[in-house]
Amino acid sequence: MARNLMSNDEWAFFERFILAVRSPNGRKPTNHRLVLDGIFWIARTGSPWRDLPEEFGKWSSVYRQFRRWTLAGLWEQILEALNESRIVPDALQMIDSTVVRAHHQAAGAKGGLRAKVSAAREVASRPRSICGSMRQACP
Structure with a gap:
């Protein structure tokens, strides 16, 4: 099995939230x-879903369950409960991917915006009449 799986105490904390959002559809749960461990493995490693080790189950099933829980608001409920319980130290912080910036070379292909701006300037500065482009022919 993978390292750093949830302890029994951690699972006891998460289990009540998961059972609360479970919809009774007649299927065997x-x-x-294990699904939650797989989701945490993805979050910890930053790997694509398709690289999830088989010991967590099919990656598509784990992802589908992650989406269901996301749409049900499970993660917000868990974070609120963690904040209220003071289990997690105040010094622990999370990094939101919306504030992580890409390298400037990730913005596009060679030339990119600079070539487009140059082409726009050239079009904008073209002469607007035949006389303007043919000075020797116009009086």
Whole structure:
């Protein structure tokens, strides 16, 4: 099994939230603890979903369950409960990917915006009449 799986105490904390959002559809429940471990593995490593180790189950099933829980608001409920319980130290901080900036070379292909601006200037500065472009022919 993978390292750093959830302890029994951690699972006891998360289990009540997961059981609360579970919709009774007559199916046999999956191993939600293993699915949650798989989701945490993806979050910890930053790997694509398709690289999820098989020991967590099919990557598509784990992703589908992640989406269901996201749409049900599970993650917000868990974060609120963690904040209220003071289990997590105040010094622990999260990095939101919306504030992480890409390298300037990730903005486009060679030339990119600079070539487009140069082409726009050239079009804008073209003469607007035949006389303007043919000075020797006009009086």
